Amino acid sequence: MAETNETRQGTNLDPWFNHYASRSAGLSASEVRALFAVASRPEVVSLAGGMPYVRALPESLVNGALEKVMSENGPMAMQYGSGQGVPALREQILEIMALEGISASVDDVVVTTGSQQALDLVTKLFIDPGDVILAEAPSYVGAIGVFRSYQADVVHVLMDENGLIPEKLREAIADVKASGRTIKFLYTIPNFHNPAGVTLSAERRPEILEICQSNGILILEDNPYGLLSFEEDVPPAIRSLNEDGVIYLGSFSKTLAPGFRVGWALAPHAIREKLVLAAEAAILCPSSFSQMVISEYLSQADWKGQIETFRGVYKERRDAMLEALEEHLPDLSWNVPNGGFYIWCSLPENLDSKAMLPRAVTELVAYTPGTAFFADGGGRQNIRLSFCYPTPENIKIGIRRLATVIRGELDLLADFAGTGSLTAAAGDDNVIAPPPDLS
Amino acid sequence: MAETNETRQGTNLDPWFNHYASRSAGLSASEVRALFAVASRPEVVSLAGGMPYVRALPESLVNGALEKVMSENGPMAMQYGSGQGVPALREQILEIMALEGISASVDDVVVTTGSQQALDLVTKLFIDPGDVILAEAPSYVGAIGVFRSYQADVVHVLMDENGLIPEKLREAIADVKASGRTIKFLYTIPNFHNPAGVTLSAERRPEILEICQSNGILILEDNPYGLLSFEEDVPPAIRSLNEDGVIYLGSFSKTLAPGFRVGWALAPHAIREKLVLAAEAAILCPSSFSQMVISEYLSQADWKGQIETFRGVYKERRDAMLEALEEHLPDLSWNVPNGGFYIWCSLPENLDSKAMLPRAVTELVAYTPGTAFFADGGGRQNIRLSFCYPTPENIKIGIRRLATVIRGELDLLADFAGTGSLTAAAGDDNVIAPPPDLS
Numbered sequence: 001m002a003e004t005n006e007t008r009q010g011t012n013l014d015p016w017f018n019h020y021a022s023r024s025a026g027l028s029a030s031e032v033r034a035l036f037a038v039a040s041r042p043e044v045v046s047l048a049g050g051m052p053y054v055r056a057l058p059e060s061l062v063n064g065a066l067e068k069v070m071s072e073n074g075p076m077a078m079q080y081g082s083g084q085g086v087p088a089l090r091e092q093i094l095e096i097m098a099l100e101g102i103s104a105s106v107d108d109v110v111v112t113t114g115s116q117q118a119l120d121l122v123t124k125l126f127i128d129p130g131d132v133i134l135a136e137a138p139s140y141v142g143a144i145g146v147f148r149s150y151q152a153d154v155v156h157v158l159m160d161e162n163g164l165i166p167e168k169l170r171e172a173i174a175d176v177k178a179s180g181r182t183i184k185f186l187y188t189i190p191n192f193h194n195p196a197g198v199t200l201s202a203e204r205r206p207e208i209l210e211i212c213q214s215n216g217i218l219i220l221e222d223n224p225y226g227l228l229s230f231e232e233d234v235p236p237a238i239r240s241l242n243e244d245g246v247i248y249l250g251s252f253s254k255t256l257a258p259g260f261r262v263g264w265a266l267a268p269h270a271i272r273e274k275l276v277l278a279a280e281a282a283i284l285c286p287s288s289f290s291q292m293v294i295s296e297y298l299s300q301a302d303w304k305g306q307i308e309t310f311r312g313v314y315k316e317r318r319d320a321m322l323e324a325l326e327e328h329l330p331d332l333s334w335n336v337p338n339g340g341f342y343i344w345c346s347l348p349e350n351l352d353s354k355a356m357l358p359r360a361v362t363e364l365v366a367y368t369p370g371t372a373f374f375a376d377g378g379g380r381q382n383i384r385l386s387f388c389y390p391t392p393e394n395i396k397i398g399i400r401r402l403a404t405v406i407r408g409e410l411d412l413l414a415d416f417a418g419t420g421s422l423t424a425a426a427g428d429d430n431v432i433a434p435p436p437d438l439s
Numbered sequence: 440m441a442e443t444n445e446t447r448q449g450t451n452l453d454p455w456f457n458h459y460a461s462r463s464a465g466l467s468a469s470e471v472r473a474l475f476a477v478a479s480r481p482e483v484v485s486l487a488g489g490m491p492y493v494r495a496l497p498e499s500l501v502n503g504a505l506e507k508v509m510s511e512n513g514p515m516a517m518q519y520g521s522g523q524g525v526p527a528l529r530e531q532i533l534e535i536m537a538l539e540g541i542s543a544s545v546d547d548v549v550v551t552t553g554s555q556q557a558l559d560l561v562t563k564l565f566i567d568p569g570d571v572i573l574a575e576a577p578s579y580v581g582a583i584g585v586f587r588s589y590q591a592d593v594v595h596v597l598m599d600e601n602g603l604i605p606e607k608l609r610e611a612i613a614d615v616k617a618s619g620r621t622i623k624f625l626y627t628i629p630n631f632h633n634p635a636g637v638t639l640s641a642e643r644r645p646e647i648l649e650i651c652q653s654n655g656i657l658i659l660e661d662n663p664y665g666l667l668s669f670e671e672d673v674p675p676a677i678r679s680l681n682e683d684g685v686i687y688l689g690s691f692s693k694t695l696a697p698g699f700r701v702g703w704a705l706a707p708h709a710i711r712e713k714l715v716l717a718a719e720a721a722i723l724c725p726s727s728f729s730q731m732v733i734s735e736y737l738s739q740a741d742w743k744g745q746i747e748t749f750r751g752v753y754k755e756r757r758d759a760m761l762e763a764l765e766e767h768l769p770d771l772s773w774n775v776p777n778g779g780f781y782i783w784c785s786l787p788e789n790l791d792s793k794a795m796l797p798r799a800v801t802e803l804v805a806y807t808p809g810t811a812f813f814a815d816g817g818g819r820q821n822i823r824l825s826f827c828y829p830t831p832e833n834i835k836i837g838i839r840r841l842a843t844v845i846r847g848e849l850d851l852l853a854d855f856a857g858t859g860s861l862t863a864a865a866g867d868d869n870v871i872a873p874p875p876d877l878s
């Protein structure tokens with residue numbers, strides 16, 4: 001066909017260039033993704049990724065579960081299972097959610113391939129092109145990626161040290177409505193936010209819920225880190241305050257291990273039915289094997305004790321990072337997270353986190369530039385530092401290297417002062433106001 | 440908000456009724472899904488599902504792989520991995536595909552959560568609402584489900600005992616083009632088709648490819664059953680004839696076990712890049728644990744010998760089903776599959792496979808009505824019988840029960856002859872001509 005041949009000549013690299021769906025334009029490589037390759041080099045101290053420290057999980061606990069599953073239920077573990085997930089595991093998930101005040105029916109739990117898949121399915125179910133999703137500023141890079149892949153418009157809402165600011169949420173809703181667009185849901189990470197590290201205060205939770213309820217906006221509450229607190233427990237989940245207006249997402253990736261790819265959604269009943277159909281269309285069913293191993297682990301191991309172990313590991317690493325920041329980078333500002341994996345830092349004025357990254361890698365330290373966590377070009381003056389994976393010793397080395405990089409950039413900036421060249425580079429595209437200082 | 444309250448009154452069961460995306464209308468419970476609940480009752484002989492007989496896989500083979508992975512690579516198996524899949528497994532997948540004549544680069548293999556996820560991702564990547572996908576008549580129920588969930592129009596193309604009919608493909612393409620619609624790809628299962636049981640002949644493969652190439656149509660070649668032949672090997676894959684115009688899907692679900700949920704796509708290079716991004720948006724990465732266990736199994740076990748074992752099991756069951764059909768249901772017509780899991784039967788005139796199903800369940804036998812395999816209401820006079828899971832003895836019992844059901848329906852039909860009621864029921868919606876007799 002002549003048309004096709006002409007098309008091919010026009011796009012040498014991909015003969016199918018004109019065949020993709022409109023939504024495929026939203027698929028682009030995230031900055032975090034590009035970093036994975038760099039961070040895997042052993043000489044680089046990576047403060048970039050969000051990998052849990054699975055070496056703190058004794059292998060005997062997993063081996064015990066594996067042996068029991070294979071000796072007692074091998075054929076079932078090898079077989080297709082329910083699209084909604086293994087019933088015994090869904091019962092145990094109720095016990096886990098009860099720790100954050102949630103009461104629910106096992107019928108409304110859907111097991112997914114990591115909670116990332118739940119994000120994907122909920123977005124598929126609700127988003128027509130151009131629909132608005134409200135999300136914190138900054139927000140989880142993987143959520144922004146999914147939302148874009150269904151052509152959603154992400155509108156950011158500012159946070160402070162107590163999480164999402166109710167007044168800013170009201171303003172955002174009013175602005176979007178005034179523009180004639182439809183808001184489908186609020187995406188929020190209330191506990192030990194990724195990347196901002198903050199937790200939504202107990203006082204604000206009913207207020208955020210009320211604002212969404214009165215505006216007919218569904219809440220998508222994503223809670224992978226809630227059980228990883230370093231001091232007191234987190235406030236009750238938003239889902240514990242309301243059943244019909246909240247889809248809650250949970251995960252075993254941070255409290256056990258991500259390699260099994262098991263997470264879940266708890267959804268209002270009517271939504272849950274559609275969610276199961278969407279899950280079946282996407283993968284038929286989640287892995288029976290993974291689910292049964294986790295279920296057996298929860299039955300036979302002291303899983304709450306294991307979470308205590310993880311808390312201790314991550315608290316020690318957070319402290320190491322804070323200490324190193326105070327020693328080597330007193331000019332930066334940062335928050336002090338009470339749990340989770342991340343510290344969110346503001347760089348000195350006129351530094352550009354994205355432009356600085358290649359230099360950091362040269363100095364053998366990696367971080368995630370703040371721009372990865374904004375759908376609108378924000379975050380150039382921020383970086384996310386992860387303390388979850390490297391040892392305390394390596395965290396200190398990493399922060400020391402980062403200080404060298406930042407000093408070098410500031411020296412360069414001073415050298416060029418007056419020429420305007422570096423500041424122009426930092427300000428050359430659509431930079432919104434950075435999020436409030438979270439320190 | 441007043442609007443929301445009114446909306447809620449109008450849709451008591453689901454307050455979010457008006458919030459779903461347009462595409463969610465395409466999500467409906469498949470007939471196969473409803474059958475899973477029925478088929479799991481032990482007194483029912485299920486000839487309905489497509490569950491492989493995993494008991495034919497010695498557990499020692501899987502245990503050996505599990506032990507090696509945990510003792511040598513536990514922390515890596517527990518961790519996040521590459522979005523594209525574990526490199527060692529992708530290398531082994533090349534060896535498997537080489538058995539069907541495929542030569543490819545490890546860079547172009549993407550591991551997915553079962554090949555169902557590959558179907559989902561390819562559809563997400565290419566289909567805008569209203570785009571046309573060509574598919575055999577009948578076609579895989581799970582593919583039709585995915586295609587609908589992205590608002591594709593499925594146009595069926597007739598088969599005969601040598602698979603897809605080239606002339607019918609040309610006609611379908613001309614018809615769709617005349618209607619002004621866009622064809623995005625041809626979805627085909629060339630070997631031991633689900634549900635039709637037939638294999639695309641070696642002679643037709645280059646012809647089908649040429650028709651698609653000259654019309655600028657991508658081919659999605661889905662091959663879960665190709666290695667499960669009972670007599671001679673299948674012809675070389677369509678992908679072996681062309682690299683840029685074919686996305687090939689493979690799976691470990693039928694040659695090893697579905698409980699790990701591991702399949703793959705081999706895509707033209709430019710498409711592969713987008714496929715990885717879509718996969719990362721959907722699930723971040725496939726299960727490291729599942730992939731490493733399968734990789735270790737392929738390294739240490741006689742996996743080709745195990746496939747021989749499966750072939751023997753399924754051949755014996757096919758033979759048992761054919762023998763029972765000849766003995767108890769000589770009035771039906773059916774094909775004789777040379778591999779795979781399924782026999783496709785045509786019922787005597789005026790019988791309705793969907794309407795007959797409740798009666799069959801009462802007689803403790805289940806099958807899949809032909810309607811599940813058509814996007815357009817066809818298949819009422821067909822049933823799919825699976826011989827993969829039940830023992831030969833149970834297959835014989837099941838076919839005997841099915842014969843009782845069919846005799847009962849025919850008696851009823853004779854009793855009501857002249858009143859027109861039963862035939863009207865059978866013909867009351869959009870039944871297209873049944874596919875050609877495949878016997």
